[in-house]
Amino acid sequence: MLNTLNKMGLSSSVMYGMGFASIGASVASWAISRSAEAADIDRADRWGIFVGTWAPTFFALGCAMRLEEQWGPKGTREQMKESRERAREAMPIS
Template sequence: MVIQKMHEMGIRSEHAYMAAMASIGLTVVAWAGSLKMEPGLDLARADRWGLFVGEWAPTFFGLGLALSHYEQHDGTLTATVHEIREQQKAS
């Protein structure tokens, strides 16, 4: 039901996958930023910030898989693939 609502709102599997990849990059930035901004603190604080953001990626990948499954069942993923193939044939 949640996946269906997300799909109806226009959120697609590609969006979730992009968010997952961005959160991986943000993990590195958060870790490095925490190290540089608070040099007096130990490495554990930077690790906690990196891990906090890093836990988002599996969630987004899971949502991407669920949305992809819904799109395949709904037919919207297949229609998109067919549209791309037709555009490639036309050009």
Template sequence: MVVKLLHEKGLKTEHAYTATFASIGLSVITWYGSLKGEPAGTARADRWGIFVGEWAPAFFALGLALANYERDHAPTTPPPTERTPARE
């Protein structure tokens, strides 16, 4: 299972969600950069923005899958035991 492997390698839910928001920002940056930097104009800039923008749902889905995995496979800890004060 891919999600299990990614979790074992250290990827957490927060990492995937951070990548989601970063890809949204990167989408805007690539669109604007392509719009200003390439002679091809708006059509190519739109394609670059859409291409990078499609990463966000994939990262979000990965974050959800990791969240479910972490919830279902969380290590169980025994309930804390009550300690009685020591007698002097």
């Protein structure tokens, strides 16, 4: 899935931006629904919560894409093992 999103031209920065935009859209949808609809405030709250649930998804996808951008889709275990070994060598053992 991450490869597909990457092929579509999306990056981790775009996903983070979409997460922040969805927070703003959540507040905006709540405010618009509250003032524009004749329905109860409960409906406005539901709209705000519905749109607000998108933000964690976008942030999680942004984190996953960032890791893939750093490590690459293949060879991740080997690169992480090398990185761990370098960190162990750099840290003095008492």
